[in-house]
Ligand SMILES: NC(=O)c1ccc[n+]([C@@H]2O[C@H](COP(=O)([O-])OP(=O)(O)OC[C@H]3O[C@@H](n4cnc5c(N)ncnc54)[C@H](O)[C@@H]3O)[C@@H](O)[C@H]2O)c1
């Protein structure tokens with residue numbers, strides 16, 4: 001493909017839209033960012049800086065910006081969508097007629113719609129009123145680190161492998177490795193749920209609880225996330241990969257998560273409304289977990305999956321419980337059996353359903369590998385977190 005003639009339109013000039021636009025433009029594609037503010041477009045086009053997000057990063061010359069939807073979509077061969085999930089409906093509805101059904105629409109948003117419980121795979125076609133060629137990018141990727149060119153990796157999911165490959169090419173480079181999968185639900189649910197668990201991890205940190213509690217909570221979050229995702233048809237190897245445990249680790253244990261930052265302030269005793277107001281004023285960026293938590297709780301109830309951590313986060317966000325009460329209620333739950341047996345059973349069921357696993361290997365072995373890998377990664381993450389805190 002002649003990259004110089006393959007224009008890419010990015011919806012959303014926030015932190016992630018700016019970072020992804022930069023990655024794609026550095027890869028040789030001309031990129032047009034759609035922004036709502038004229039002064040942002042002017043600054044990007046003349047100063048090569050986004051004054052509101054990642055403002056100390058120089059943007060590449062192939063990246064331009066406009067406030068005109070027609071201009072942004074003119075000749076676009078791909079659309080990268082980086083508008084928060086809850087704002088997507090109002091953002092996309094007026095554009096529906098301008099978006100061509102066969103132009104791949106790559107969702108990079110991580111969340112569940114708070115009213116309809118839709119993932120982006122369901123929400124976008126509903127809002128557009130028709131089928132759309134789609135792909136989904138997810139994984140452990142803080143925007144700033146992508147801008148800095150730190151070696152990173154993510155997963156791109158699409159029902160058709162050809163679309164996943166084509167869309168993955170936009171991002172793939174020596175600093176950003178892109179893996180492909182057809183497991184759309186796994187990639188989307190992993191990306192959405194890790195935001196909820198990052199709120200929990202932040203709360204624990206804000207309360208001043210130590211590394212034991214953090215490792216305990218992230219490990220149980222991993223199990224819970226697996227149970228809910230597998231019940232919805234996600235594949236175990238997706239949840240054991242970058243878009244599952246990989247992103248859970250980064251967001252819960254890394255230092256740059258907005259969701260974790262909100263949780264940390266809750267843990268220190270601030271009210272949610274106070275936190276959200278001050279974040280809005282300082283353009284601190286969306287914390288998708290706040291709106292996704294009650295949706296995830298309803299989803300777990302619908303799927304008849306026990307999700308005590310989601311429940312605890314929801315009770316704190318709604319003001320029904322204090323952070324201390326929520327932690328106590330988690331600790332007072334009956335000991336019961338480890339959920340691992342359930343995860344194994346679901347993993348086996350999913351492995352039998354999906355034919356893209358290597359043949360001839362017993363499902364139990366693959367399930368055990370997936371869970372073993374998850375446990376090893378968590379242990380590593382906890383060690384790293386302890387080390388980072390000390391140093
Ligand atoms: N920042 C990251 O490191 C990162 C990494 C991976 C995924 N994501 C996901 O990308 C999505 C966007 O995150 P972000 O970090 O860019 O958030 P952000 O808050 O920095 O930017 C959001 C952008 O959406 C625009 N927007 C918000 N509401 C809008 C509306 N109603 N109409 C039009 N535009 C609207 C804002 O103006 C802004 O440009 C989220 O779903 C997030 O989970 C972010």
Ligand SMILES: O=P(O)(O)OC[C@H](O)CO
Nearest residue numbers: 139140141142257258259
């Ligand atoms: O800052 P957060 O919490 O929205 O997380 C950013 C990315 O999703 C991490 O992969």
